[in-house]
Every structure is written in C-alpha cells, then in structure tokens.
Amino acid sequence: MSESRQRIWAPLLILVALVILWETLVTAFNIQQFLLPKPSAILGNLAQVVVTGGTASADESGAERSLNNRFFVVLPGRLTPEVEEHLQSARWLEFPIGGRSVHVVRGSNLTPILAASWFTLKEALGGMAMGTLAGVAVALATTRWTASREALLPFAIAANSMPIIAFAPIMNNWFGIDNPFSKMAIVTVMIFFPIMINTLRGLISVDSRSLELMHSYAAGDSEILFKLRIPNALPSLFSGLKVAGALAMIGAIVGEYFGGPRIALGVFITQEAALFRFASAWAAIIVACLIGITIYLVILLAERLALPWHPTFRK
Amino acid sequence: MTEPVVVLENVDKIFGEGAEDQVQALQEINLQIEQNDFVSLIGPSGCGKSTLLRVVGDLIQPSSGDTTINGKSARQARLDQDYGIVFQAATLYDWRTVAKNVQLPLELMQFSRSEKDRRTQAMLELVELTDFAAHFPWQLSGGMQQRVAIARALSFEPSILLMDEPFGALDEMTRERLNLELLNIWRKTGTTVIFVTHSITEAVFLSTRVIVMSARPGRITADIAIDLPQPRNSETRSNVRFFELETEVRDALRISEGGREVSQVSA
Ligand SMILES: Nc1ncnc2c1ncn2[C@@H]1O[C@H](COP(=O)(O)OP(=O)(O)OP(=O)(O)O)[C@@H](O)[C@H]1O
Ligand SMILES: [Mg+2]
Numbered sequence A: 001m002s003e004s005r006q007r008i009w010a011p012l013l014i015l016v017a018l019v020i021l022w023e024t025l026v027t028a029f030n031i032q033q034f035l036l037p038k039p040s041a042i043l044g045n046l047a048q049v050v051v052t053g054g055t056a057s058a059d060e061s062g063a064e065r066s067l068n069n070r071f072f073v074v075l076p077g078r079l080t081p082e083v084e085e086h087l088q089s090a091r092w093l094e095f096p097i098g099g100r101s102v103h104v105v106r107g108s109n110l111t112p113i114l115a116a117s118w119f120t121l122k123e124a125l126g127g128m129a130m131g132t133l134a135g136v137a138v139a140l141a142t143t144r145w146t147a148s149r150e151a152l153l154p155f156a157i158a159a160n161s162m163p164i165i166a167f168a169p170i171m172n173n174w175f176g177i178d179n180p181f182s183k184m185a186i187v188t189v190m191i192f193f194p195i196m197i198n199t200l201r202g203l204i205s206v207d208s209r210s211l212e213l214m215h216s217y218a219a220g221d222s223e224i225l226f227k228l229r230i231p232n233a234l235p236s237l238f239s240g241l242k243v244a245g246a247l248a249m250i251g252a253i254v255g256e257y258f259g260g261p262r263i264a265l266g267v268f269i270t271q272e273a274a275l276f277r278f279a280s281a282w283a284a285i286i287v288a289c290l291i292g293i294t295i296y297l298v299i300l301l302a303e304r305l306a307l308p309w310h311p312t313f314r315k
Numbered sequence B: 001m002t003e004p005v006v007v008l009e010n011v012d013k014i015f016g017e018g019a020e021d022q023v024q025a026l027q028e029i030n031l032q033i034e035q036n037d038f039v040s041l042i043g044p045s046g047c048g049k050s051t052l053l054r055v056v057g058d059l060i061q062p063s064s065g066d067t068t069i070n071g072k073s074a075r076q077a078r079l080d081q082d083y084g085i086v087f088q089a090a091t092l093y094d095w096r097t098v099a100k101n102v103q104l105p106l107e108l109m110q111f112s113r114s115e116k117d118r119r120t121q122a123m124l125e126l127v128e129l130t131d132f133a134a135h136f137p138w139q140l141s142g143g144m145q146q147r148v149a150i151a152r153a154l155s156f157e158p159s160i161l162l163m164d165e166p167f168g169a170l171d172e173m174t175r176e177r178l179n180l181e182l183l184n185i186w187r188k189t190g191t192t193v194i195f196v197t198h199s200i201t202e203a204v205f206l207s208t209r210v211i212v213m214s215a216r217p218g219r220i221t222a223d224i225a226i227d228l229p230q231p232r233n234s235e236t237r238s239n240v241r242f243f244e245l246e247t248e249v250r251d252a253l254r255i256s257e258g259g260r261e262v263s264q265v266s267a
Helices: A002-029 A039-047 A059-071 A080-087 A110-144 A144-161 A164-175 A180-204 A208-216 A221-257 A264-274 A278-306 B049-058 B074-079 B097-110 B111-125 B142-154 B172-189 B200-206 B239-258 B262-266
Strands: A049-052 A072-077 A092-097 A100-106 B006-015 B021-034 B037-042 B064-069 B083-086 B160-164 B192-196 B210-212 B220-226
Touching: A039 A278, A100 B192, A110 A144, A110 A180, A110 A221, A110 A278, A144 A180, A164 A180, A164 A221, A180 A221, A208 A221, A208 B083, A221 A264, A221 A278, A221 B097, A264 A278, B006 B049, B021 B049, B021 B220, B037 B049, B037 B200, B049 B064, B049 B160, B049 B192, B064 B074, B074 B210, B083 B142, B097 B111, B097 B142, B111 B142, B142 B160, B142 B172, B172 B200, B192 B200, B200 B239, B210 B239, B220 B239
Parallel strands: B037 B192, B037 B210, B083 B160, B160 B192
Antiparallel strands: A049 A072, A049 A100, A092 A100, B006 B021, B006 B064, B210 B220
C-alpha cells in the first residue's frame, strides 16, 4: 500500500472503529439519548422525514424559499397518519393551524442543517477574510515601520487576550443580533492575532545571509519586501491560516449562542437541544465539524499550490 | 597608471563588546588591489578572510580605517552595484527555481527580458546545470547549489567579484574546470577578483597575488606576487615556478601559524 493511501485509510479505519464502539457502548450501557445519542440515531436524523413549517405562502416554491430563509422545525417527526400518507405522494402540504397557514414539507433534517451551515459558513469566511486582511496589513506595517511594532504589539496582544465569551454579546449589540456582520466581527478579532503574529514572524525572521545578498545588489526596501520577505513569510502565513480556519467556525457558532437569526447553526443547535432533539443537535455539530475539516483541507490544498517549493511537500 | 580598485587603509574590525566578548577579527589591514588583479586570501579558519571580504563589499562596517573602492566609498560602490558576491554558503532562495535564482540580480538590475533569458541560459551552461533549470534548490546537492551561486554572481558581470570559498564543496574535476572557466571570464571581462580559499594549489594556480593571513588578530602576514605566465592552463601546474610558489605560500602560512595549522590548511 502506498504511503499516501495509508494516510487516508488509517484515519478512516480508526473513525469506523470509534463509531462502532460508540454505538455498542451506548446500546450496552443503555445511555440516555440526551447524554449521548447513538451514531445511528444521528445519521438517521439526517436522513429521516421531518416536518418543517414556514409562514403562510401560496405556492410550493415560495414554501421552499421560506424554508431556506427562515425555516423552523414545528414537530419532532411524529406525524398524523393522514399527513404521513399525503406526503408519500406530494412534496408538501398546507394546512391551517390557529388561523395561520403552516406548510409541511417532505424532506430530511439535512436540509435545514445545511441551510444553517451555509449561513454560518458565510459568517466564518467573511470574518476570516477580514481578519486575514487586517492581520497581514498590520504585519506588513510593523515590518516596514519598525517603530510601529512597539506601538501596535500591545494592542494585538490585548485583542488576543480578549475573552470571546464576553466580546460576543457586545458585537451582537453593536451590529445587531441578526446582522451576520456581528459574527464576522467576532471571527475577525479571534483570528487576527494568529494571522498577524505568524505573518510577522515570517516577514522578519529572514536569514541574515539572504538579506546580505539583497544588500550586495543594492536592493531597495520594497524589492527586499517583495522578493525576500513576503515569499519567506508565506509558509508561516499558511500555518496561521490553518489555526484561523479552525477558529473561524468556532467563533461564528459561539457568537450565535448569544443570539442570532433562527437560520444560524449556533442558534439551531441551542434550540434543538432545548427542545430535547439531541440527535438533531448532534447531527448539526457533526456537520459543523465536517465544515471545519473542509476549511482546513482547502487551506492545505491552497498551500500546496502556492508553495510547491516548501519542505513539507518534498518527496 | 589607473587608480587601484580596492584601497584599505588601517582597517580594524572588532566584533562584540566588553573585554571578554571582543574578537579582533581584522587588525591594521593595509591593502591595495589593482584593476584586473586576481587576489587570493589564504589563512587558517577564523583568521578574518570572510570578514575582510564583507568589509570590502560594504556588508559590515570596519571599526576604524578607510575603504575606497573604484575611487569612491564602499557604500557608494555597493549602491552602484559594483559587487558580485559568492558567499561561503550558497544562499539560494528556496522559493525560486535554479534559473530564477540565477536571474535574481538581473531582475533587480532591470535587465531586459531577452537579455535576462540569454544570460541565465549561458550561465547555466557554464556551470553545467541546464537540465536543472526548473529544479528547486533543495533538489540539488551542496556542490550544485554552490554552482548556482557562482552563476548568479557572474551573470551581471560585476566589476568586482568577491568569492568566499566558492569551490569548497566541489569535486576535483568540477573544481579544476570551473577554475579555468573563472580565469576565462576574468580575462574576458577585466573584472577584479578577491578569492578566499583553503587550497594553496588553487590560490597559486588562479591568482596574480596571494595574501596570507594569520589569526587572532587577523592580520596580513605575507603578500606574494604570483609571476606565472598567463594564460594559466594545465601546463601551469607542471611549471617549476609553480612548485616554488606553492612552497613559498606554504612556508608563509607556517610562519604565520607557528606551524600548527599548516597540515590542515594544505590538505
Ligand atoms: N558577526 C560576527 N559577530 C561576532 N564575531 C564574528 C562575526 N563574524 C565573524 N566573527 C569572528 O571573527 C573572526 C573571523 O571570522 P571570519 O568568518 O572572517 O573567519 P574566516 O577566516 O572566514 O574563517 P573560515 O575559513 O572558517 O571561513 C572569528 O573569530 C569569528 O568568530
Ligand atoms: Mg569564512
């Protein structure tokens, strides 16, 4: 077996083994599902038919749109036989409850979870973009104007030691709870420091001989920056990005715990847990993990493309 | 007579501070190097050869004394891009391919695209690395990396070449071939070379002058004119005068070191 194949199969085998162990232990010790649902229940939740409802809407596409925009689960999956039967043939059903019209749409819980994930992912990515821009800009400025290093570094460290739990509600107040920008701001502050400090390290930890070579050609500051410092900083910028990628999803979800639109993943998880739909909450957590891993892999791929010369890729 | 290319007057270099840490790397260096001289520096490890080269190249400032290069300050000479330097370590940029590394000075000096390509091509041929143009430095052996560094220094035909043990990591055959190539370039371009080496044979074969240094403090202890006929070639090595000069340099080294490090140096 080739080495790269082994690198894929080994973790997969361990994952499968862990899932099987999890399932057996939960069954064997009869663990309550609010403590830990079985993996099969979580997966089943992603596949099963659930009932979701939106506000009154006349046509099917409108119902789906409302689903995507501000869905909420109205029933935990127990349907009257009539509704069940109707949904066998139709994709959706409309019936009146207490003077309002409620749509029952056939679909799995995956749909709302994915919609919520997409919403939160956009917050995470937006925050990552802003945090990266800010971090790189400050790192460049502190390299260019050495004096600014002493001036800016304390603020960067202060930003880094700011407890995100305390910071999140403030951002929600500033930008509005439903405004995705409030979560982006949280993510920005969270990832600013790892990006800034890693980039700065790469920019200033230039080999002294390499620098002398530039001086021997009478290269100017900007030539040294573009031809030496920035290429030298790219590997550590990518290490910073990997840390930031993991933090970004966490930051967005934690921000949503303190309030956000119903469509957000953090809100979804809190609500599902509050309604004792633990399998559904766990399913959302697992999707969040998968997204985190995907972000990491995308950064890894970008790194591979951007740094074909880097020692990590030497064969 | 044209004015000398390099003039060093009473140059001292002291590293470190406080009596404990101070190292006198150079002491009272007085040196004049004429246009198109080929000067070798030889001396035991740590005697200040690299330091002297770096003072000439304006990469470090002397603690005292004056340096005049091409009739101007060393700093001005550096800003005028008079120097081509081959460092003791290859100092290639990891993110640049072999060809791109050779091109670095050409890029900085705004050579036209076609000129850049032409020179890169010619230099890679010279150091026999054409097939490795697209490789990255880590894919090369130490000797190959050093050859890239040599190609890079020669590519823009600097008026002064400062070479710090450029052939140290090479096998004997490559070394001899590059010795001849270097002499070729030196003759053709009229450049002035300061060349650090640990090999007495190489110093005598290449140079018009061999300067012997002693350690702690680094001083010039002998300045030996090499009056072998030009151009140098394989016959040079069998010239009786060649052996006499080799012996002269070896004796000068022995005296400067009290005989201690001579066997190491001449090995
Ligand atoms: N940047 C520095 N800081 C402090 N001391 C230095 C520095 N560079 C060189 N030295 C000291 O100066 C002395 C001369 O060093 P240099 O590198 O010039 O020797 P060298 O003749 O080139 O030796 P080698 O043949 O081993 O390359 C040594 O004692 C060294 O420790
Ligand atoms: Mg040296």
